Amino acid sequence: MKIKETRTAVTISMPRDMAEEYDKLAKRLAKNRSALFREMFLTYKRQYLKEEFRELQTYGAALAPKRGLFTESDVEKLVFEGR
Numbered sequence: 001m002k003i004k005e006t007r008t009a010v011t012i013s014m015p016r017d018m019a020e021e022y023d024k025l026a027k028r029l030a031k032n033r034s035a036l037f038r039e040m041f042l043t044y045k046r047q048y049l050k051e052e053f054r055e056l057q058t059y060g061a062a063l064a065p066k067r068g069l070f071t072e073s074d075v076e077k078l079v080f081e082g083r
Contacts, residue, residue, distance in 0.1 A: 010037075 014022070026036045069075050 012037075 022033070022036070026033055029036065031039070064070070064075070067078075069078060
């Protein structure tokens with residue numbers, strides 16, 4: 001029976017002073033390096049996706065009036081007319 005691997009080791013490099021700060025932060029938060037990195041990555045990813053969504057909202061809000069979309073009902077009609 002083959003066991004599925006669920007983790008992959010990732011090696012990163014950073015300046016020595018940053019690595020020391022990283023270790024201090026991990027210690028202060030009572031996390032190991034891997035747990036801290038996972039948490040930091042997920043936080044960064046969540047923030048990036050929020051910013052991307054806001055950009056799309058801004059783009060859509062600017063484009064909507066040009067397309068005659070003024071209400072949510074207008075948007076729903078456009079979305080569902082092609083289905």
